[in-house]
Amino acid sequence: MSFTPEHELHKRRLGRNIGLGLSLLAFVVIVFGMTIVKVSREPHPTAAKPAVTAPAQGTQP
Amino acid sequence: MSDIRVYEQGGEAGFGDYVQLLKPRVMSLVVFTALVGLLVAPVPVHPFIAFTSILFIALGGGASGALNMWWDADIDAKMRRTRGRPVPAGSVAADEALALGVGLTVISVAMLALSANFVAAGLLAFTIFFYVVIYTIWLKRTTPQNIVIGGAAGAFPPMIGWACATGGISIESVLMFALIFMWTPPHFWSLALFMKDDYSNAGVPMLTVTHGRKATRRHILVYTILLAPVALGAGFTSIGGPVYLASSVVLNAIFLKGARDIWRRDEAQAEADKYAVEKRVFRFSLLYLFLHFGALLAEAVLHAYGLGAW
Numbered sequence: 318m319s320f321t322p323e324h325e326l327h328k329r330r331l332g333r334n335i336g337l338g339l340s341l342l343a344f345v346v347i348v349f350g351m352t353i354v355k356v357s358r359e360p361h362p363t364a365a366k367p368a369v370t371a372p373a374q375g376t377q378p
Numbered sequence: 379m380s381d382i383r384v385y386e387q388g389g390e391a392g393f394g395d396y397v398q399l400l401k402p403r404v405m406s407l408v409v410f411t412a413l414v415g416l417l418v419a420p421v422p423v424h425p426f427i428a429f430t431s432i433l434f435i436a437l438g439g440g441a442s443g444a445l446n447m448w449w450d451a452d453i454d455a456k457m458r459r460t461r462g463r464p465v466p467a468g469s470v471a472a473d474e475a476l477a478l479g480v481g482l483t484v485i486s487v488a489m490l491a492l493s494a495n496f497v498a499a500g501l502l503a504f505t506i507f508f509y510v511v512i513y514t515i516w517l518k519r520t521t522p523q524n525i526v527i528g529g530a531a532g533a534f535p536p537m538i539g540w541a542c543a544t545g546g547i548s549i550e551s552v553l554m555f556a557l558i559f560m561w562t563p564p565h566f567w568s569l570a571l572f573m574k575d576d577y578s579n580a581g582v583p584m585l586t587v588t589h590g591r592k593a594t595r596r597h598i599l600v601y602t603i604l605l606a607p608v609a610l611g612a613g614f615t616s617i618g619g620p621v622y623l624a625s626s627v628v629l630n631a632i633f634l635k636g637a638r639d640i641w642r643r644d645e646a647q648a649e650a651d652k653y654a655v656e657k658r659v660f661r662f663s664l665l666y667l668f669l670h671f672g673a674l675l676a677e678a679v680l681h682a683y684g685l686g687a688w
Contacts, residue, residue: 329392336393
């Protein structure tokens with residue numbers, strides 16, 4: 318005796334799971350894309366700091 | 379001996395039902411006006427950041443739609459226009475709508491802060507709060523001015539789009555806000571005039587129910603008159619220009635004529651032609667808003683080529 322597991326309910330669940338999977342995939346792509354754009358446009362905070370200058374003479378103990 | 383289990387098979391939601399919770403038609407208006415707000419701003423935005431910002435604004439709009447459907451499921455079930463929505467139709471449970479709304483609110487606000495800036499994210503959070511708590515939960519069922527107040531929530535998207543680009547608020551973004559804010563009452567009240575049974579059946583204190591239809595007709599005219607200077611005023615700012623102003627003059631003249639026609643009619647006349655004028659004005663009001671923002675976009679394109687500006 319064989320059972321047919323495919324029911325309209327299963328199709329709906331499959332559609333929901335595929336939809337959720339694609340949404341999560343899109344979210345990952347968006348976060349990745351945003352990261353690439355932000356990193357390539359904004360200099361890293363440490364890179365923006367001015368060069369360390371030598372301490373003035375006479376201030377050393 | 380084997381057990382036979384019977385599962386409840388009705389009411390299982392498909393992916394489309396969750397999409398319907400986000401009110402995709404309202405979302406399209408949010409996307410369009412927010413996009414215009416972002417594109418007419420004087421600060422250029424990276425195309426990918428613009429795309430993600432608009433996406434998260436739309437998602438925030440969708441979140442407020444889901445929260446609205448969670449809270450309003452009882453009155454949605456009573457209205458012809460809304461009884462097919464996922465919660466009253468039984469395909470999505472009310473607490474699922476709440477969970478989706480809260481989840482998307484957190485995601486959209488946090489991601490907009492990362493994508494654009496904290497001003498835009500703060501405005502989005504305030505918009506969702508305003509629409510869900512102030513309008514849906516508090517004022518919608520208590521005052522006939524609900525439409526006026528609710529209109530504010532729908533008016534924020536261009537302001538958020540502008541804030542995404544500039545990181546602030548200015549006269550231009552306030553005027554875009556005011557344009558939608560002033561447009562909402564005549565738009566919805568003309569709808570309420572010919573969907574009369576819906577709101578009274580649901581017990582929503584629409585102006586048509588509490589103050590009568592004659593007062594509603596007068597209110598439509600007054601708000602349309604007040605709308606005109608706001609719409610024209612935007613034409614004299616940095617986002618305006620001759621194309622916008624010429625379009626605005628024509629559109630406001632048509633809208634004012636429609637509002638006057640509604641005001642001059644009584645119920646007998648309206649019943650006789652099955653609310654033809656009210657339906658015409660309602661349809662035109664959609665075009666009115668779309669063309670105003672379209673004209674702003676056209677001005678931005680012309681500005682880019684050194685044309686159009688004052």
